[in-house]
Amino acid sequence: MNVFQSIYASNPGLTIDASRNLTLNNLGTLPILFRNKNQLAQPAFPTTPIYPNEGLITNSANAFNPDLKIGYVQSWSFGIQREINRDTAIEVRYVANRGVKLWQQYNLNETNFLENGFLNEFKLAQANLAANIAGGRGNSFKYSGPNTGTVPLPIMLAFFSGVAAANAGDPARYTSTQFGNATFVNALAVNGPSMGTFSGNFTSNATFRGNGLVAGLPANFFLLNPGKLGGAWSIENNGRTWYDSLQVELRRRLSRGLLVQGNYVFSRAFHKCFCQQFGSCRTTLDLA
Helix, strand or coil, X not given: CHHHHHHHCXXXXXXXXXXXXXCCCCCCCCCCCCCCHHHCCCCCCCCCCCCCCCCCCCCCEEEECCCCCCCEEEEEEXXXXXXXXXXXXXXXXXXXEEEEEEEEEEECCCCCCCCCCHHHHHHHXXXXXXXXXXXXXXXCCCCCCCCCCCCCCHHHHHHHHCCCHHHCCCHHHCCCHHHHCHHHHHHCCCCCCCHHHHXXXXXXXXXXXXXXXXXXXXCCCCCCCCCCCCCEEEEEEEEEEEEEEEEXXXXXXXXXXXXXXXXXXXXXEEECCCCCCCCEECCCCCXX
């Protein structure tokens, strides 16, 4: 029940915040005095839902797979025990388990870099930056024209200036100061590139999003659900775990004043992706 509440309650419109604080600007006249009971009551809030409730672009959408099942764990072990002498024995065991159909939360809004061609253009922008610096044209990754060692960048030009791909070959169109903006230039660093930072500025900025639409790019160019930047999350039965171990134990019962017990465990554990129980897995497009 806690999982259900935590997931569905994150959707916009399912809960109403009736608290008072400075952020919500509903504290009334300051200072707050305990003798004024009207300042301590809950604030007014709408009791009738308004549909459709689209929420904010920063919200998230959260759901469960309708065919969700309860996951389970399979465990097994076997061992061999041998007597070394009448007081000492050694035991070797193999212990393993497998988690099957475990619950895992996936973000369907994983940023797409591959199918839309952005990865390739990101590399071209890096090359443009190097060519412009070498040519004395400053820290800019814009297309500077023929015979400059630079190439057109239609995707970036679309988000920066709203120019369609058909005109991306015209160097006169690359007038946006964003081509020299430190945030984007730093994200192109050869030793520490960050496509996530670069593309994240496109998806989180309303002006850039609008430019992309004007240039003819689809709203979901980077994200499947661009209207929910907080993520589009789904609980699925895709979680898997693997655990294997070799355990060795040496035991000597108390004899002649000597008691010995020691053990050694060599084990390995794997998970389908890095996350905690009911946690989020952000690599749905990259799972083998």
